Amino acid sequence: xxxxxxxxISIIFLLIMGMTVLILNKGSHQPPMENSSVKGIRIVSMGxxxxxxxxxxxxxxNITALTIHDLPVRRAGKEIxxxxxxxxxxxxxxxxxxxxxxxKEGNMEGSLNKLSQLGIRTLALDQLxxxxxxxxxxxxxxxxxxxxxxxxxxxxxSKQRLDRIKPGPGKKSKVFFILGFKPLIxxxxxxxxxxxxxxxxxxxxxxxxDKKWFACSVEEVVRRNPDIIFFTGMExxxxxxxxxxxxxxxxxxxxxxxxxxxxxxxxxxxTFVDSVETIYGLISGKGKNVFEK
Amino acid sequence: xxLKNKYGLLLFIFIISILSGICLxxxxxxxxxxxxxxxxxxxxxxxxxxxxxxxxFIVGAGLSVAGSxxxxxxxxxxxxxxxxxxxxxxxxxxxxxxxxxxxxxxxYFAFMGSIASILVILAVSSKKRFSNTTLILLGVALNxxxxxxVLFIMAVVKNDKFQSTLLWLIGDIxxxxxxxxxxxxxxxxxISAYISFSGRIYDILSMGDEKAVSMGIDTYREKxxxxxxxxxxxxxxxxxxxxxxxxGLIIPHVSRFFFGSTHRKNLPxxxxxxxxxxxxxDTLARTLIKPVEIPVGVITGFFGGLFFIAMLLRSKQREx
Numbered sequence: 001x002x003x004x005x006x007x008x009i010s011i012i013f014l015l016i017m018g019m020t021v022l023i024l025n026k027g028s029h030q031p032p033m034e035n036s037s038v039k040g041i042r043i044v045s046m047g048x049x050x051x052x053x054x055x056x057x058x059x060x061x062n063i064t065a066l067t068i069h070d071l072p073v074r075r076a077g078k079e080i081x082x083x084x085x086x087x088x089x090x091x092x093x094x095x096x097x098x099x100x101x102x103x104k105e106g107n108m109e110g111s112l113n114k115l116s117q118l119g120i121r122t123l124a125l126d127q128l129x130x131x132x133x134x135x136x137x138x139x140x141x142x143x144x145x146x147x148x149x150x151x152x153x154x155x156x157x158s159k160q161r162l163d164r165i166k167p168g169p170g171k172k173s174k175v176f177f178i179l180g181f182k183p184l185i186x187x188x189x190x191x192x193x194x195x196x197x198x199x200x201x202x203x204x205x206x207x208x209x210d211k212k213w214f215a216c217s218v219e220e221v222v223r224r225n226p227d228i229i230f231f232t233g234m235e236x237x238x239x240x241x242x243x244x245x246x247x248x249x250x251x252x253x254x255x256x257x258x259x260x261x262x263x264x265x266x267x268x269x270x271t272f273v274d275s276v277e278t279i280y281g282l283i284s285g286k287g288k289n290v291f292e293k
Numbered sequence: 294x295x296l297k298n299k300y301g302l303l304l305f306i307f308i309i310s311i312l313s314g315i316c317l318x319x320x321x322x323x324x325x326x327x328x329x330x331x332x333x334x335x336x337x338x339x340x341x342x343x344x345x346x347x348x349x350f351i352v353g354a355g356l357s358v359a360g361s362x363x364x365x366x367x368x369x370x371x372x373x374x375x376x377x378x379x380x381x382x383x384x385x386x387x388x389x390x391x392x393x394x395x396x397x398x399x400x401y402f403a404f405m406g407s408i409a410s411i412l413v414i415l416a417v418s419s420k421k422r423f424s425n426t427t428l429i430l431l432g433v434a435l436n437x438x439x440x441x442x443v444l445f446i447m448a449v450v451k452n453d454k455f456q457s458t459l460l461w462l463i464g465d466i467x468x469x470x471x472x473x474x475x476x477x478x479x480x481x482x483x484i485s486a487y488i489s490f491s492g493r494i495y496d497i498l499s500m501g502d503e504k505a506v507s508m509g510i511d512t513y514r515e516k517x518x519x520x521x522x523x524x525x526x527x528x529x530x531x532x533x534x535x536x537x538x539x540x541g542l543i544i545p546h547v548s549r550f551f552f553g554s555t556h557r558k559n560l561p562x563x564x565x566x567x568x569x570x571x572x573x574x575d576t577l578a579r580t581l582i583k584p585v586e587i588p589v590g591v592i593t594g595f596f597g598g599l600f601f602i603a604m605l606l607r608s609k610q611r612e613x
Binding site: 108 | 319333341460471579585
């Protein structure tokens with residue numbers, strides 16, 4: 001057998017061995033929660049989305065550790081487990097949590113798998129595309145933490161508030177939402193932001209785009225000429241409007257507004273409705289714009 | 294310093310790196326503490342820290358041995374595992390794995406990507422019998438090609454998968470599937486041992502193709518075997534830790550500086566030094582601003598950059 005064949009056979013053997021090892025990888029096992037009383041539950045939150053929903057459920061005091069991305073007021077008196085995408089597993093273990101609340105929206109599958117493999121009870125909330133998803137996650141969270149009734153009551157109140165927002169008939173205002181400036185990131189029709197705008201009586205200028213978040217061109221924004229712009233995100237560049245978009249209607253008429261990062265990025269059923277109310281107010285001309293002194 | 298003392302120093306560094314990797318972290322363990330471990334401490338040590346130290350060691354060792362061999366056969370001090378397009382292929386494999394949405398297949402796809410890139414190089418070079426310089430340029434070109442494909446995929450991929458890709462591409466030893474650790478340790482160790490025993494071949498190849506042919510070496514066959522063996526090592530390394538740069542570049546130089554150019558001596562030294570270096574780098578990455586963890590690729594990149602500047606300054610002095 002010549003050396004080429006030997007080498008080829010060796011490589012094929014190694015690949016088969018590797019595949020076998022991966023296939024034999026056992027699934028993770030979720031241990032039952034030891035502490036079933038709501039009062040004593042020790043919770044580790046793996047991101048602001050989980051944290052805000054836990055606080056809405058009234059379980060903020062049960063959070064023993066969270067990430068550096070959480071609001072400073074939430075972090076006060078609590079331990080830090082690291083970042084959203086690379087949490088410190090040792091730190092999480094040392095907190096002896098009864099449950100870890102994560103989100104498939106921001107946390108890596110690898111860290112969730114690792115926690116499950118180590119026998120830590122983990123709840124990963126689903127990704128968000130709509131208000132229904134936000135509500136479903138909230139109920140799941142409540143059920144997992146023996147607070148389902150509280151969760152349902154909060155949902156009923158939120159939906160009642162939402163039903164009271166009734167945009168008038170007639171032409172809808174064109175709304176442009178900015179998540180980031182460099183590059184210019186906006187939302188398509190696969191996020192709850194698009195639904196927020198629609199419920200508030202507006203129409204997302206990129207509602208014809210079947211994406212969640214994507215980078216758009218300034219040219220396209222000018223072409224679609226939004227009536228209102230609202231923005232959020234870590235890097236705000238309010239000079240951008242005067243420099244790059246001076247000719248569009250929203251900038252000419254000073255209809256550019258800033259929204260809260262956490263409210264937009266880490267929605268709860270209550271803050272979703274808050275946002276719809278705010279956008280409804282902006283569209284009807286009652287909000288504060290960035291050009292006001 | 295005698296050779297015996299140098300090996301002694303290397304062994305000392307090895308022991309310090311392993312001990313620091315195991316003892317330091319979110320919670321520091323003293324040696325007496327090992328005799329009174331709580332349940333959580335045992336979980337941290339045996340399920341997280343020790344596997345991580347083992348993974349860090351074998352990745353550093355493997356990348357260093359592969360880098361050493363490639364520098365010898367390509368006769369280029371800047372050659373390393375990723376110069377020949379292997380990192381580009383591995384990155385593309387990682388992206389494909391992330392696209393499929395299953396964490397478990399990412400290491401396998403990273404491995405396949407590494408192998409695919411080297412097979413492309415071997416297939417192209419078998420037609421043309423490229424020189425060493427052309428091989429390196431071909432590798433750089435492949436890196437650019439694969440990297441642009443990676444950027445294209447990241448531009449159009451769903452944003453929730455973007456972050457998973459990022460950690461793999463900058464190197465991290467936190468999230469390898471536990472089941473691939475033992476096979477990786479065995480395979481990388483066996484291939485490294487085989488390469489070390491074949492050290493004389495690389496001594497001859499490093500003198501140039503003409504010299505090697507005159508001494509009866511089939512240079513094409515030996516280089517091809519070496520490429521494939523290095524690629525298998527790098528494939529396993531990438532599947533454990535993603536892309537970690539500079540280890541395979543710096544460590545061969547350091548081991549040649551201390552242990553000489555004879556590969557039977559400097560390859561085992563590269564193995565131990567590379568493993569120890571990456572364990573120390575990972576320990577620093579874990580503890581510098583704990584509990585926030587810095588990706589280990591940031592630490593190796595930082596020290597790699599400093600090393601290169603020092604190397605350039607040293608060579609500049611020689612030119613004068």
